Amino acid sequence: MFKVIDSKPLVPNIHQITVEAGEVARSIQPGQFVIVRAEDGGERIPLTGSDWDQSAGTITLVFMVIGHTTHRLSLVSSGMEIPTVVGPLGNPLEMKKYGTVLCLGGCYGIGSIYPVARSLKEQGNRIISVVEARSSHLFFREEKLKEVSDQLFFITRDGSRGLKGHVGAQLPRIIDSLDFPVDLIIINGCNFLMKRGTDISRSMNIKTLVSLNTIMIDGTGMCGVCRVTIDGKRKFACVDGPYFDGHQVDWEELGTRRQMYLREEVLPLRTSEAEERHPSVRKV
């Protein structure tokens, strides 16, 4: 069992938990993820590490509350335990001096782009951070990101903060406004953001790495549900990824596969838990 020492909503629908998982905290690197279960009998979901503290032996996870499991996870309060936190899984992002790196985070991806930016900064890279959300009240971790960024840009759909509109329109303007070329773009966030971002960077001919979120079960290279098509070849996000060259990803297939259990993910939310616990229900 893994003790949750902090649990709080960051902004509407995005939640953060910090869990005691010493072994994971000591070995996790930027870009890696863990698999968690929120309850006994619960499903296994992958979440990217958003921060960690080696000496305290804790890791921090940021996630969007979207289906049953993330809902359950958001209800776990500090002091409670969750049954599984296993990892770190996947390959870390290669840490070296690239030059100027643009770190783009959207939605829950704002959480996981932070340790990436921090480590790349430590490697001597110039960090341009760009965060994107629907509206100004949906930004979080601003101070932390500011600390590790040379420049920080905001994009909101409604224009309530920073640049107004979509990444598609605003990313080229940001890149054009810089006095130096961008050597690498890293995108963490939803599929839509990653796809739009890579469309732009392809036209500008800038190498782009994306952190793919697929459905996973074991996360250790066994079940194969996380398969993605990269440059026409089958790859497995859990052991070959999660970072891939964004220009080679088959986004349409990924989008379709991610929606496989859309209906089922929310079904338990609609099922009365009273029924589950009622003594007349036969235990199997």
Added chain:
Amino acid sequence: MAEIESTPKKLNLNRNEMPKQHPLVRRHNFHEVALGYTPDLAKAEANRCLDCKKPHCVGGCPVEINIPGFIRCIKTGDFAAGIRVLKDKNCLPAVCGRVCPQEEQCESKCILEKKGGQIAIGRLERFLADWEARQEDLEKTEILSSTGKKIAIVGGGPSGLTVAGDMIKLGYQVTIFEALHEMGGVLIYGIPEFRLPKAIVRREVDYLKSLGVNMFTDFVVGKTRTIDKLLTEYDAIYIGTGAGLPWFMDIPGENLNGVYSANEYLTRMNLMKGYLFPRYKTPIKSHQRVAVVGGGNVAMDCARTALRLGAETRIIYRRSKEELPARLEEAENAEEEGIIFEYLTLPLRYIGDKNGWVKEMECLRMELGEPDASGRRKPVPIKGSETRIPVDAVICAIGNSPNPLIPTTTPGLQIGQKGNIVADEETGKTTRDKIWAGGDVVTGAATVILAMGAGRKAARSIHEYLSTQ
């Protein structure tokens, strides 16, 4: 030929059948199919054993169980003594009695086999193990005094559990690291409840715990801690990480929604208990028409699971019935339950609907030609025989590679062409000092008992090595 005891005895060639759930009943539930011998049936079966002076059956057993020894105990009704004989060589008898391919191993060597009446060794083994489970007090194996040496086992599947059982008895301190949230490996995530109830696996695991084996779940060696780090704390390491990435046929449409690998389908169903969704939270779709590609035991497990969830289910196999690699018993069970077998059929592509879900598969019919390298007659396509089968799910059960996690994170370990860890067949020794390996991660997909046999040999070799240190 083995010598038969001189007392003249009339040969009884009638194997005692084991009671089973009726096919029409069991196809609607996940309870165990076979119900096991009663004590009377077990004694009757044991009494058919000729108790050969040179028993060939023992040579057919990868873990060298004293088979006539435990059968003798059943004859006399001393079941406690029988279980002692079994456990001397096999720490998982309830598992092996159920899933070993005895017809290819011990039973195939039985002197009565030629006359078609070989002793039902597997059923007797299972009977003893189940009898023991019903007893109040478990008799514990004797454990030798502590050697003070520590062994780490990577992977809590059948081969790792065997090494643990052997080493703990010899007085070593044993720790198993398991990546999933439950011990048991393929016994938990792979083999379905109706063939191997999970309570039985848990019981065998608990027994090892009671002997003093330490177990950590949710621990991915290679990632959470590397092999080299473990080596600073342990005197020897055994790697039994089992199966890895599933194979696909590389035909169009395999990434459509509704196309599963067998690993995914079975893990969803067994480890995560998808068939009890939404009580258990891992979703599974309710499919109407399922095709399982492949003819092995895993294919049978997938098909029989899908059938139990109410789908019309068919096995798509490119060779004929004679070549089915699955155990005969499992194929027969599947057939009785109503699985449709499409022999000599090769999938060409999967066709999706506008939402990206598989709706049809195109297949080619085959005929048998000349024998190929494996000695089996090679299936040859019949020109123009393309046919389409409507499906809403396909489960690809054509095998998998060894697990990649240790090979990719452990420098200096020799890796074979298929991504397997190279290890000596007789000892399990790898190319690195203090590291042994066995089971599917060495051989590629094989059986539970072969993984256990590899564990037994490695345990012996580790003991020899550490005794001289």
